Amino acid sequence: MASLDSRGLPLSTSSDLAVERYRTGVDLLLSAWPGAAEALDEATTADPEFGLAHAARARLHAIRSEPAEARARIAAASEAVAHNGSARERSHVEVLSLAIHGQPARALDRALAHLDDWPRDALVLSLPLGAFGLFAFSGMADHDQARVDLCEHHARHYGDDDWWFVTYRGWSHAENGALEHGRALAQRGFELRRENANAAPALSHALHEAGAGEEAERLIKGWLPTYDRSGPLHGHIAWHAALVALDRGDTGRALALYGEHVQPSVSKGMPINIVSDATSFLWHLQAYGHEVPAGLWQAAAAYAAPAFPKAGIAFADAHVAILEASAGDRAAVGRRVAALAALAFAEADYAGCVHRLRPVAREVVRIGGSGAQREMVEEMLLLALMRSGEAAEAHALLDRRLHRRPSLRDTRWLSQLAA
Known part of the structure; x- marks a missing residue:
């Protein structure tokens, strides 16, 4: 050999x-x-x-x-x-x-x-690639474009048949707004190697950004049973499906997916995924007007505390701050950069939340992660604007979101704003 x-x-x-x-x-x-x-x-x-x-x-x-x-x-x-x-x-x-x-x-x-x-x-x-790669966590505002540029610079060395490269090239394009092209590449990567847990979320991300949530849910439902629960992205991929179920109003299905695959006590994923997925799901559950079952905020916060004991990774800090604030831990939340806005929102001080989030809203991309993971911060500002009576600004933010990506979630926010 x-x-x-x-x-x-x-x-x-x-x-x-x-x-x-x-x-x-x-x-x-x-x-x-x-x-x-x-x-x-x-x-x-x-x-x-x-x-x-x-x-x-x-x-x-x-x-x-x-x-x-x-x-x-x-x-x-x-x-x-x-x-x-x-x-x-x-x-x-x-x-x-x-x-x-x-x-x-x-x-x-x-x-x-x-x-x-x-x-x-x-x-x-x-x-350098991926939601948690060196570009994403560099603090760059244009890391989405940087990933695309890097992939295109080296594409001739990989061609169309390298399952790994095609997958990441597709995900990078989809994250950067080229949804049709990115989705086609991610689909090809998935077909080249179905035993690839990066292809399933890459395609799910592309579908999510295109507003095709139910298609993403069908994809995950058919594929996830083939992926062992010990796989590092098992819980994260289930998180995608849980959010789609929540979007279409099936709260029971969403909570079942969270309980079986996503919550910290069952997920075998990377700590940064476990914390961000749990935070995002619970926050959206509450934002949609549902009661978060007793103990879920506290359990997620208890997992996050030793996993990220001090501030340092902006993406993790933002999610841990929301967990600590929502769990009512005022002492802990003060250690995080995003703490004051998260605490204000959790305590229904929506004007205070707007005051703290508004100046940095356009810079949230700098914390890294994917668009699907970061949108929780933008939605926190949107809800805070609605609930503090800033209807004109809320409409403007929602118009920008709808222009970028129509989805069930945005329709939900639109109906709330109209009410």
């Missing part, structure tokens, strides 16, 4: 088993599919000096919010490639090491430079 990865790049190992397990492990990692850890561990067992296998395992630890394990693995990778690694492998490990050691700006710069030399290094290309 030639020592090449899945995209034809040389690997510094003479072990056929290590190569095969590495290829499998990286593909499982890039598809957010169970089994990646086991495959990569088998690769390093077959060749303990195989640096890139250690690096991929470090990346998986980082995704799972296991920083100590990630640092230990990337240290092993760095040592291995220093003694037995190509220039590409040393650069690959350096990029991952910067990201793992909390230097995202340097990691982004090095990743972009690395990709100019080795554009088919998919694991490095994955770092």
